[in-house]
Amino acid sequence: MKTRRLFLQKASLSAMALAVPAFNPLSAMTNSMNIVSKDSEVLRVAIMGLGSYGTRVAEAIQDCNRVKLVGVISGTPSKVEDWKSTYNIPAKNCYDYDNFDAIKDNPDIDAVYVITPNALHKDQVIRVAKAGKHAICEKPMAISAEDGQAMVDACKTAGVHLLIGYRMHFEPNTLEVIRMRKDGELGEIRFFQGLCGFVIGDPTQWRLDRILSGGGAMMDIGIYAINGARYMIGEEPIWVTAQEVKTDSEKFKEGIDETITFQLGFPNGVIASCLSTYNMNNLDRFYLNGSNGWVEMQPSTGYGPIEGQTHAGPLTEPIVTHQTVQMDEMAAIIFEGKQPEVPVNGEEGVKDMKIIDAIFEAVKTGEKVALNLS
Template identity: 70%
Template sequence: MNTRRDFLKKAGLASLALQLAPVLSWADRPVAAKAVNEGRVLRVAIMGLGSYGTRVAEAMLSCTRAKLVGVISGTPSKITDWQSRYGIPEKNCYNYENFDAIKDNPDIDAVYIITPNALHHDQVIRVAKAGKHVICEKPMAINAKKGQEMADACKAANVQLLVGYRMHFEPKTLEVIRKRKAGDFGKITFFQGLCGFTIGDPTQWRLNKQLSGGGSMMDIGIYAVNGARYMVGEEPVWVTAQETKTDPVKFREGIDETIQFQFGFPSGAVASCLSTYHMNYLDKFFLNGEKGYAEMQPSTGYGPIIGHTNAGELTQPVTNHQTVQMDEMAAILFDGMQPVVPIDGQEAIRDLKVIDAIYLAAKTGKKIGISI
């Protein structure tokens, strides 16, 4: 089996350029491919050197407009390893106590925060105060109130806040959005989002409420929440939800195992979604309209997205999500490029407002109104 590293090496810059050109056309953007492939390079320090941080770092090896130049970690051995693996100079290495000193480092433009959810709030604010652009993994915060505080801090510091919504640049996803906007599916009536897997190690941070802020909804569930919004093309106005817990030992108080939730939209469209840590093979989006449909499975995974509509298969090329995301983020930060679906702090706050409402609906058993 080919490894990610093998793929990145074989793909090369020429292949990436070819991939990005169609991505731009599906996004209905008049910007030429060279807008992504040329221009100022975004110099990034990654905070949090775990599995996803490593995935981003490996993907950035093929970026044309983004470069990994620094690290922030609480584990000295990881810093040493990344220094040798990615050629990171000592002066660009920090720990969680001293990273405020990046304000004096002109070689770092932005910090990508890839740490447990509950740590994002304080870390984003500290990076903003240091005068660096912020990229934060999703969910951006553990609730909408904290998310707004983060956005306010970035605005006050005159830095931009972006969130790692990699699916907003994925070619097949963009094609479905394009077709929906073009009216190919007619009036949208229904969306289904199924997101889940069976989680392993019970001691991991995702099952620790103090670090995660919740369970499956604060991890895999956000894909269904965000997907419902960009697939339907509207903001939900009400939500209902039901929580199911089969293992109260593994999934302690405050850690949701499975939540089913339903949305209503202003047009009358409805959505039915599921987020779980207790079932495998759940990675599916289905969008239905009066004139057609789109189905994607897998719909949000790291590997190839596979989908079709009533008109046939989606044939857009496979891209490395994180590679494209980082190059597009450079264009957003430096060129003022506007993505088809926003990836800024306000987009993240909208998701958090929905998640807050889902938790309240599950707790109370009531239909909860949403104002976004």
């Protein structure tokens, strides 16, 4: 019997080719999406990938008002049996990676949340879309912007939503900082710093496998600084420079970045200075400086609670379970076409992937790389 590891490696090497037209986000959100009837108040979700984060999402869904966990997709039969018992999931809603295309004939599942290794996302999301189900995909959405765009296009063609698991876009203290910036309380924004990292453990895990992860710390934790710079500053960067340091070439093999510092330049002259690492702990900090004020958040992107100080005092918004709020808000996006303060659609994910692609190019060439996120 194939092990889960062998299956993942095999699946990661097989991508689906799909020729589809260019994506129009406005028409997709307002016209061509399969909007669920408001009478169907609960979004019925199957989770694909029953690892630690899949478990965290499943637990968070138990407190949702508009989302219910109704199915599972996994390559590990023992996990499927455990989840069936724990979450009262019927056998007819349980699938493996080979047969989950059959969800197209299952009216009890509205959406699939893909929480598998990065390199598998493209193939799996496209298959979900072809089955006529909405796709929620954990970040990074893919291992390249090209793959991410293929996912967006496939979901557009199928008339289903593609949403990316940007939980911070719904976190109350994060939204309060965005409000302060938009209302002018910080004055003219001048600088952002994002520090993201931890010391990674098991050297055999998939995150340190180039084929499955598509990269190292940048894909896993650096994406928070990239995305955070964009929503904290409120503009899109136009260039990037980057430098890589690797102290352990055995653990961090070719294609697996250990530590990268990178700088993003914005049209208004703001610079974002960021760090992504798998070799330092206690790095989860955002700092935003403006002409009239400042914000420091630490922790800034962890599972919670998010804490911070501003020139006007501490951030005091309610503490929430990020994934619970995320899933309920995503139900509102699918049910009613609700527009969140910061987008969580596939286009948002592609923008981050374009920046990651450019960071890797800047590391390789030592040159400033221009960005076009339009």
